[in-house]
Amino acid sequence: MKPLESELNFYTKNGKDFLNSGEDGVREGTWHWDLKKPHFSGVNSRFWGFLGYDQQPVSELPADWKSLMDPQDLEFFRELLDKHSAEPQKYSFDIVCKFRHFEGYPVWLNFKKSTVDSPKLNPYKVVGSFSLLRAEGEDTVALKKKVDYFQNVIEASNLGTFEVDFEKEIAICNDRYAGMLGYTLEELEPWNHNTWLKLVHPEDCKVVKESYEKYINNQGIYEMEFRMKHKQGHWVWILSRAEIIEYSPQGKPRKMAGYHYDITRRKTDELLLAKFKKLLEQSNEAAQIGYWELDFDKNLIYWSKVVREIREVPADYNPSLDDALRYYLEGEDRERLTKAIEKAMQEPTKFDLQAQIKTYKGNLKWVRVIGISEFQEGKCVTLYGLMQDISDKQKMTDDLTEHNNRLINFAHIVSHNLRSHTGNISMLMELAQGEDPALMENEFFKNIKIVSDNMNETILHLNEIVEINAKVVTAMSSHNLLESIEKVIQNINSTIKESHTKIEINVPKDIEVLAVHAYLESIILNLITNAIKYKKTDSRAIIKITAGICQEFVYLEFADNGMGIDLDKYGSQLFGMYRTFHEHKEARGVGLFIIKNQIEAMGGRIEVKSSVNKGSNFTTYFKNGDY
Amino acid sequence: MEITKTACIIDDDPIFVFGTKILLKNNGFGTDIMVCKNGKEALDLFSDILSSVKELPELILLDLNMPVMDGWEFLEEFDKISNQKKSCIYVLSSSIDKRDMERAMAYPSVRNFITKPLSSIKLRELILEMETPGHQ
Structure with a gap:
């Protein structure tokens, strides 16, 4: 049997009087519900009128009136009905539910339980009236729409909402709030300020408490980031914002509403980034490599700690764009850098050069400068790079070059001066021999001649070595x-x-x-x-x-x-x-x-x-x- | 048939001068070999000769390393006062640096560059070259 048919049967069985009792009031319809048999529930024809089905033949009506109700609202409807039935004193039955109009748009019906006791036909039967909210004023509809809208936004944004009642010392949260920490709402019960603090990370607790107290005492805003313990033991980073929404007549906060947002991922990235930044800074410092940046968009210049140390500027020194070049030695060094920067600003390039700077304190230093230009829409927006103090290295190179030159000079002098002496010996030997050929018979003379020849040869070799490097170029x-x-x-x-x-x-x-x-x-x-x-x-x-x-x-x-x-x-x-x-x-x-x-x-x-x-x-x- | 030739040694090294004098005499040069201890002395001597319309020595042996005025300075100055068509200076040096040789050869008055020590053979080659007409 179709629900509608059964409903009709029901109506016929139970008398038209009741059914039509609401027909007289233009703005209300009637409904009834069987707690034992929910499908034996019904609405009178007013319902179809409200939803724009009044021109449709009865056979064309949807089989079940509840199918037109928003599923979630239907759930609330049933829950409230159950609660009401169990504890009628505590829970009054008054609920607004959303329906789909025949033409597609939403309409809201306000369901109330009848204050008049229905005939005791069925102990499980609940009877009441419903009215169209639109008919009662556009504001209510707009409000309901807005509530609905915010509900959607909250769900989509993954926010965990909470509302603190300072007087009752309880906090009411949504599912997401609890879910963020791996719990269900029931598991969190009782949820209040103290139970909340128990889950906050011990290291964050102090700051959280302080901020909280400050805000309650009208100082600052309620916005903090802290860690809370997840059900599975790990920590979840929470961003929490809230505002007091209700004050007592004495001006004391009565209610506060706010949200929790899971920022674990962002926070982890942030911490990792900070760690790497620190690591980079430390390695830069160890290697005496500094970072600098020229921002042409904002007309800013940035020098890292090491760059400042290399240039020996005071702690409170604020560099300007002009300072980028001013420290380089006037003349060749500055020109070289100016040219490199000009070129880098015309097209994305990287330069790597060495130049001498005169520091703020007037010391001369050799630095290696690496620069990279960055373009946006064909325009150079930033120029950034590294600076390294290479004075030691440069000094070593200079010393070595000088040392080498001295060695070459030394070799030249030695070979030249020695040659003039050995040359003289050779000449004298030759002359003596010419004058008296018998001299060559003398052993001493013979040996002196050998020594002289050997010495000449040695010096010749020495000269050859000295010459090699000069020739090659x-x-x-x-x-x-x-x-x-x-x-x-x-x-x-x-x-x-x-x-x-x-x-x-x-x-x-x-x-x-x-x-x-x-x-x-x-x-x-x-x-x-x-x-x-x-x-x-x-x-x-x-x-x-x-x-x-x-x-x-x-x-x-x-x-x-x-x-x-x-x-x-x-x-x-x-x-x-x-x-x-x-x-x-x-x-x-x-x-x-x-x-x-x-x-x-x-x-x-x-x-x-x-x-x-x-x-x-x-x-x-x-x-x-x-x- | 030997004609005595005139020569001048510009060198500050007495041993070299002593030996070279003997070598020159053995090879047909006269006994009146002029000796200057540095470029300045030689320049003064040649200025006198040139102003008195006398002949410069046929052979000039020039050292490079000397006090007061070295060989290079001498060559600079000599090229200014010299009106000689024939280059008659032989640079004699212990240097075997190619750059020194090239630099010396660049002076018009320099005929050749000879590496010390001087020997009879080198001197005879030199005289042969000297008597060959024209430049190298």
Whole structure:
């Protein structure tokens, strides 16, 4: 049986008088409800009139009048009805419910229980009247609409609401309020100021209490962030705002309403950010790196603590945009920075340069400045970057350069002055010998001549070393590696033939190296002649020359099958001056020293692998001429 | 057939002067070899010679490192007063620095750069070059 039919049956059974008792009042309809059998509930035709169904034939009416009621309101309706039935003294039945009008818009009906006792047909039957709120005044409808609206907003915004009654010492909250902490409302009971404080984090308790008291005593606003304990044990960050909504006639707060909002995520992010910020600041400080920023939009300049320390400005110094450049030494340094900044402001760029500043206290310092420009809609809005005090580093570089120059000068002077003396000795020896050839028979004289010759040679070597670095700057050019090797081999062809040396060349035709021509030949020559010189006595020398490209370098390798060198014993001295490791009549101990200097002066390096009686492998690295 | 040639040594090193004098004499130079201890002395001497329309020595051996006026300063000044068409100065120095050589060769009056020590062989080559007409 359809509810409507049953309803009709019910009406017929129970007499039309009652049903129509409300018909006379224009603005009210009647309703009835069976607590045991809720579907046996009904409304009179006035209901359909209120909802705009009065033009519809009865067969077209919705099967159940309750289906037109807002589901939540229906729930409230039932709850209140139950409560009322159980404790009629405590709960009066008076409720406004929302319905959907035939044309779609909402209408509100005010349901009240009849004050007149209904005929005792059924002990579980409740009877009452309903009226259309609109008919009673637009304000009420608007209010109900507004309440509804706020209800929606609160739900959508995830706010936990509360209302404190200071007199009754209770707080009434919504579901979300409790849910935020993992509880149901029932679980929180009894909820009041004290039980609330029990869940607040001990560290926040003091501040929360103070703010609370202050606000109650009319100071400040009620807005705080604190932690509350979740049912599962973790802490939830809460943002709480509230306002007193009712005062007693004596001016004492009577009621306060407000909300809780879960800000755990924001707070966690904030704390993490603060942690990283602190970490960055600390590492910056440790490395003496400062942060600076120019904000062209707001015309602001920011210098971090370290930047201020580098510039030695007083604690209360407020920099202006002009200060960005003013501290750089007038002239070259300031110009360099001005240019870099101008360029960065024209297009998004990064600059990294070193300049000298004169600090607020007048000290000179070397700084490294890194700047990055940021653009918005084609306009440079900020320029930010780092500043580092590199005075120590710069001083070290300066000292080293000076030291190096002094060494070169020293070497020049030594070689020059010594040369004039040895030159004189040589000349005198020659003259004396010319005058009296018999002098050469004299052992002393003979030995002095040897010493003089040796000394001349030593000084020549010394000069060569001194010259290497000076030469390189001007004389580097690109050379074909294979051609250079072939040329050297051609020059020492007779030596190679005499010693029956076999040379295997595996060098690609197109490799170009960046080198000083004379050095390149000297290096190749030295490494080949060394291999021949230090071959094993019982077999002929086989030299394998290979080359290849390794990024910006070209490697050139000389592998031989000679005597080898005990690297454990001599490794550290191998490239030293006047180091000889074999009892060889021609060993002079200059070759490796000179070629190492030559290679390094040209920006390359030399490596050696060797084992005694197996052979040596010298690998040289040159700058790639095609790179 | 040897014609005695004139020469001037500008050097502050007495041993070098002593040896060079012998070498020059052994190679056909006269006994009256002029010696100046620095550039200033030489410049004064040559100014006198030039003003009295006498001939400058055929060979001038110039050291670079000297007190009072060094070889470089001398060359600067000498090029101002000299009207010689032929360069007759040989720079003799212990320096083997290429930059010194190039710098010296840049003076019109400098014929060549010789690295000390001077020897009979070097001197003979020098004389040969000197007698070759025209510039290098």
